[in-house]
Amino acid sequence: MTRRVVAQGTFDIIHPGHIHYLSEAAAMGEELHVIVARRENVTHKEPPVLPDRQRRDVIDALEVVSEAHLGHTEDIFVPIERIDPDVIVLGHDQHHDADAIRDALAGRGIDCAVERASGREPRYEDELLSTGRIVDRILALRASETDDVDAV
């Protein structure tokens, strides 16, 4: 039987932390399905810069990913019911509570394990493993360039 794995996240600007997470999730089964969060559901941090479809298409193109799916707008368990995974792998820092997800799955009669992935630490100075921090660095660099031009 093919073991299906589900991973999920925003994936706005791809970085090595994402690759680490998706590779780890892919190694837990034969098929990796990735649910890409809808912009309207990213409410606990700055919303993504890139459109839903673009974020989905980039994840879909990765070799370790079997298929990337845009998330449901209202009910996060609708894609889960459709994919029918054997395991959902939560990201190391995802705010979702594993036991709450297990309870919700049981309530819907979905037989699926929930695991937590490991985090990937920076391997050299300056390596950025967070989309939010990449955006912050872009803004800081652009602001300092503008300051340089203004000073001329």
Ligand SMILES: Cc1cc2nc3c(=O)[nH]c(=O)nc-3n(C[C@H](O)[C@H](O)[C@H](O)COP(=O)(O)O)c2cc1C
């Ligand atoms: C099992 C599971 C299923 C999810 N399905 C959806 C979904 O259908 N639609 C969606 O917009 N977000 C979905 N999400 C939420 C996002 O993937 C994501 O966790 C959140 O919106 C963005 O936060 P993050 O980037 O910190 O993970 C799901 C999350 C989990 C854990």
Ligand SMILES: Nc1ncnc2c1ncn2[C@@H]1O[C@H](COP(=O)(O)OP(=O)(O)OP(=O)(O)O)[C@@H](O)[C@H]1O
């Ligand atoms: N350094 C990392 N190591 C392992 N997994 C990571 C790392 N960074 C992100 N992930 C995982 O990748 C998935 C997608 O991450 P997402 O794009 O939602 O946020 P992010 O890259 O952490 O950006 P931000 O810091 O802006 O939230 C999540 O499940 C997250 O836990």
